[in-house]
Amino acid sequence: MEVRPSVASPGPTSFPQVGSHLVWFDKGANLFRRRNLITGTDEFSQGDGAAVVQCAIDALPSDRGGIIWITEDLDATDGFVTISKDSVSLVALRDPPPRYWNIPRPHIQKIQYTGNVRGGLLQGLHCRELQFDGSGNQQMMVLRDISMHPTAQPNQQGLRFLGSAGYMQYIEIQNLKVALSGTGADYAAIEFGNGNPGFGHITFSGNTSIEMEHDGAGSPVAIKVSTGAQTGTPIRFENLSVVDQSARTSGDGIRPILMQTQSEISKGLRQMNIDRFFFEQHYAPAHTIVTIEPASVTGACWFVLTIDELAISDEIGKTVTLIDNGNARWMSREQFVRVNGGYKGGVGRVALGNLNPHEYFRVYLGNISGVTPFGKLATPFFESTPMSFVGAGGTGASPTTGEYVVVTTPVVVTSTAPWSLKDSAGNLIETVPATEARTVPLGYRVQFPTGIPSIFA
Missing domain, CATH: 2.60.120 (Jelly Rolls)
Structure with missing residues (x-):
């Protein structure tokens, strides 16, 4: 029998080392510290927790990224963190939700993806703004169990997809909770504003909940397609809930979906699918589910929206309008709003609104109890x-x-x-x-x- 020479097993240093850090609060020193979890040593400390998180991101290998664990002590109310390398994950070191209000999530005011970025995870964090800036191609990220409280102020403007130099694709948002405050015109919880034709394949899985806060004023929007935006591939919501509460004292009713005026050819919403859409209103001013502003004389729009099930709840006996379509300039392919089914609950009623049908734009209604006109x-x-x-x-x-x-x-x-x-x-x-x-x-x-x-x- 031939005896082969033994080969030594490779040591752990033979494999790529993925960076891993812990950002924790040293109460005795009143400092946040960055601990390298490979060496076990604290390598950086500062009173500004967001700066320590940024230092940890900068310390990760540029070719492999890594995981940064963040304790729930972090409350960076003015913090601004940028991610410009692949496979960076910021993960809250906390028990899974739900959590009591007195045991908060780690809070970073704003997190921004910039440049070409691929991969990574944000989990269990609280933010005022999460921005994909579109300065490069940004793709393959997951945002999981994120809560947000936008206020319409700078660096506090919700979940935003912006820019045009690069596209965003294959991004999944799992279980997003937004409490919306603010004032002014058309401030939004979620903004689709990227103008690159490759923008799309954005999936909101689990529950996406958007609820107005008592101090919300002005003209709030749940989901906004901004001027100059172009969604080239599908955007999908699995379960979308929008609630306008009775404690508000001023401002317009929230508009669940708004497409702003487009001033260029081939801009707008190519395709959005909402599996289940629940809209609940307790605030007296009028509400319109879909608002499409008129394009300028130099613009022509896309708009394709399908809602499989629309449920509208009302307790104060007011009318909810399905659509206000002010646009008459469309790309030369059929555009439409299609509601396949659903129901209207409560004591109010639903009006179809301004459908403004066109050679290239239609509204289709399926079997919607309490909504579809009969007779x-x-x-x-x-x-x-x-x-x-x-x-x-x-x-x-x-x-x-x-x-x-x-x-x-x-x-x-x-x-x-x-x-x-x-x-x-x-x-x-x-x-x-x-x-x-x-x-x-x-x-x-x-x-x-x-x-x-x-x-x-």
Whole structure:
């Protein structure tokens, strides 16, 4: 039997050493210290906890990154930390949530990703602002169990995706809690403002909760698509909850989704999917779920939003409006808001609002208890160029002799005189006799040369 020479096992120093540090508070010295968990020695100390965290980030290997554990003593109310290298993880050294209010999370006012950054984890922290600045490609990060309290002040402006030089992709936000305060125009909990066409593949998994604080004033927004933004690939929310509370004393009702005015071609929201969307309002001023501001004369927008289930809760008997669409300048591909199902609870009601249908923009409603109009529509007709529309959300009671495209929901049509039923391309299917009714699907066309039609939805 051949005996082979033994080979010594490689020692631990033969493997790459991933950096690992602990930022902890020395109460006796009233200092935060950075401990190297490989050597066991404290290598840096300072009274400013955020500066110690930044020192720990700077000390990590630039090619491999590492983990920085942060104790719950850290309360850097003016702290500003930047991450500009790959695979940096900031992790709270604390028990899993939920936690009592008197045992807080580690708090860093602002954390900003800058330059080309790939990978890493933020977990268990409290911040006023988390910013991806878009100065390079920023991708493959996870934000887990993060709480935020934006105030609309500098360095306190929520979760923000900005810039245009680089894109953000494959970022997952797991269980995000935002308590929103502030004043001024259009301050937001979450802002999509990156203008790079590669921006997208952002997933909000678990629960994303946005709730107004009692001191919220001005015109707050839950999710904002800023002027100049372009989301090239999907953004998805698994469970989104937006609550406007009764303790507020001033300001507009929170707008859950706002797209601001676009002044360039091919800007806006390419695709957003919300699996389950819960909106609860206890504040008296009016609320509109989706607001689309008009593009300027040099702009043309994208806007594609699908909500699988929309639940609206109300206890004070007021109307919640589904959409206020002020835009008439669209990219030449179908844009839409689609709500597949849901319900309206409480004592108030829901209005469709200003749908403003267009050759390239539609609103589609599925089976929504308490939301979808039933019965005869008083004003089913909407006149526009190059095509006109008929369905829920119209503005006129009587048609012209031209064609109308069915929008929002399928309708049942009858008339006092014969009328034309056409397919989506305008080809005649049938001349329907007077007084006979037909169910007309979305996208099909109807025409009334004479008579008085009745439209039901």
